[in-house]
Amino acid sequence: MSHLSKASCEACSAHAIKLSAREIEDLLIEIEDWELITRDGIQQLTRTFDTGNYAKSISFTNAVAELAESSNHHPLLIVEYSTVTVVWWSHKIKGLHLNDFIMAARTSGVF
């Protein structure tokens, strides 16, 4: 598991600074299987988890939700029969913060 999953999220205000392209490139190496996408001009991290069945999709959704609430940082979740897609970004800065990489690493840990 990435050392990122052990780091703490810091409060992210609208004045927080987005990660640079170089920082993002370096951090992506730490979270294998996550993809960098740009949606509506906003950089985001996404990964689709194959759960195998619906009960597991819902169970994983609840585990990610618990993680989100405990960190006060919430992803977009797309729940289908045997997959759950998780998308992390920082709404306040309309882009990626270190917090998003921490949460992505933790999400993989939960899975």
Add this chain to the structure above:
Amino acid sequence: MSHLSKASCEACSAHAIKLSAREIEDLLIEIEDWELITRDGIQQLTRTFDTGNYAKSISFTNAVAELAESSNHHPLLIVEYSTVTVVWWSHKIKGLHLNDFIMAARTSGVF
């Protein structure tokens, strides 16, 4: 609540017949607030529910999941901080079956 929410889903096989445009038009009147969309050439029913907060989004997601499991018919769920978007269609026939309207009505009932 629509009388559709009291109807039962029947098993939907790949040989089931899709609803006609006229049937869809008539049934849409029964499920206010649901929108007919076409995604990847497949007609679907969608509604975004405003939950107000994350705990309620997760609670509603679980309620819809329970409904889905009990009917063995599963929607696409998009879970965000204060909204949950539900999308119903019949995968096997790549379109809309009466079951989808029943499930849409029941979903509104759960909300």
